Amino acid sequence: MDVLGRESLGAESTAAGARGRLGRYLATDGSLGAPVGVDLARPHAGVVVGKRGSGKSYTLGVLAEALADAPGVAPVVVDPMGAFRGLAAAGLAVREPAVRADALPPRAWCRLLDLDPASAAGTLVWRAAAECDALAGMREWVAGAHAGDAARRAAANHLALAASWGCFAPDAPRVGELLEGGSVLDCTGLAGAALRAVGCAVADALYRAAVEGARPLPWLLVDEAHACVSGPAADAVGTLYTRGRAPGASVVLATQRPSALPEAAVSQSDLVVAHRLTSGRDVDALAATRPTYLDGALGERLPARTGDALVVDDASESAVTVRVRERRTEHGGEERVVDRGETAG
Structure with a gap:
């Protein structure tokens, strides 16, 4: 089986090493060729x-x-x-x-919340993310920070918004579990x-x-x-x-x-x-990124x-x-359609 992602597609590509079956070559006349993997x-x-x-x-x-x-x-x-x-x-x-709050680097928090990291509120959020490993701890840290009321209020409001998203949890799986x-x-x-x-x-x-x-x-x-x-x-x-x-x-x-x-x-x-x-x-x-390997216009080579x-x-x-190739597990990407027996009522 030829293996894409290796330096040779010929017999050498069958050398030992993990590979996965992708499908089969497709000829210009629509006929199927040899198996191909990745x-x-x-x-x-x-x-x-x-x-x-x-x-x-x-x-x-x-x-x-x-x-x-x-x-x-x-x-x-x-x-x-x-x-x-x-x-x-x-x-x-x-x-x-669910993800842990400390899985986001401190620099990402300001971008995520659309805060200027150089602003007073942005600085508070950055420092809270660096100091705390949970979103609740970040909110507590901001509430007790030595800063102006306006900055603390703005930072607190942005962190409250993040909490409302429902994607942060202190008991979320760590990367080893994933x-x-x-x-x-x-x-x-x-x-x-x-x-x-x-x-x-x-x-x-x-x-x-x-x-x-x-x-x-x-x-x-x-x-x-x-x-x-x-x-x-x-x-x-x-x-x-x-x-x-x-x-x-x-x-x-x-x-x-x-x-x-x-x-x-x-x-x-x-x-x-x-x-x-x-x-x-x-x-x-x-x-624009792969002109060397295409012997014609990409649009003409894309399958229909x-x-x-x-x-x-x-x-x-x-x-x-x-x-x-066909998947062996169920694919859930199909769109829902109206059953033939359904009516508009």
């Missing part, structure tokens, strides 16, 4: 892109299944749409999207800043764990990434893309809007899986059928078309 023995940075309904979330689930089976690695999936609950059947723990067998963070009840807080906290925690020598090696998978990785989350995820592979941390973002991802996400990816895209802006954003994908692989400096 390398899991080394850290990688990647993106999975495609318009709504093209199969991008499904492909991310295929990768999560492969990681669940592979030795020495563990996926942590940020799931905003409930598409990955079925991964429980693959052994991943489906968890509430990595033990892998995890799915079911974020269907979160949006906006709360979702970005979870994305930032998890990305930063996984990077720090890798630097500290964590085993198994962490893989962060984020669906609907355009909604999860803006603001402070973009900084944390960007660190995984630019510096994560050296300590052994991997990251893959899935989105229907590649043009909305942090710049480093596409430019630093060594694996790009592209399903159907119709937005010229998104096609251009993707094409759901489940087919163009995979651009930096390691082998190639671009191949594949049919993604």
